Amino acid sequence: MRPLLRGRLAPALAILALSAAGLSACQKVDDAAFDKRVHAYLLAHPEVLREAGEKLAENDRLAATKASTDAIAKFRGQLEHDPRDFVANPNGKVTVVEFFDYRCGYCKLAAPEVVKLIDQNPDVRFVFKEFPIFGEVSDTAAKVALTREAKAKGVQLYQALMSEKALDDAALDRHLAEIGVDAAAARKDGEHPLIERQLLDTHALAVNLKIEGTPAFIVGDVMIPGADIPALKAAIAAAKGGSGPVKSAS
16 A cells, blocks of 8 residues: 555544444444544545545556466467468567457558568567457458468458458458459358368457457567557567567558
């Protein structure tokens, strides 16, 4: 407890002490009077409630961070080394994992910066987790992207689909054709049970990590929710241990 908070709580603590003393002497406690004194003190010092709320929020944040770190450690293999995922810069020493949806607006904002980070940091592996949460078109795009032909296009396909402001079936087929993928064949191959199994596994992994939205990045033990590129770059730099610069995405 901070000294300031302890000082401001001293009168209330004194009241509690007196109450406890009364109990030890088998005296009847006047609950109404006690409540009135505490109420009056808190009205006179409302900042104590704010400080207590801030402390509670900080405790909650620390607990959530620990839970996230523990979960990441538990599922590290599935996160970073699932052979079914597409990986850019596969020989990198530092790993970034992204959970994303091709129809997510914030994913689209982050995507150009992600591509730049991939290009500028060949020593960083980028693992792409297809995590469709925005409906049928998202599901179809994720399934198609996991086919052998589409995965061979990797970052090119990611960049193309993320560049589409309103991805629909027609736009999906157009982008596939533009990068040399047979859309009809990819759609058919995307219905394979193994691809459905991979998407279910990714959703289960997201649940275990308490990921509820996209994008979500993981670097080492650090979870970065949302399109927070500065935080992503800082986490990469920390993971590198200062051994190499994370170049600006601007």
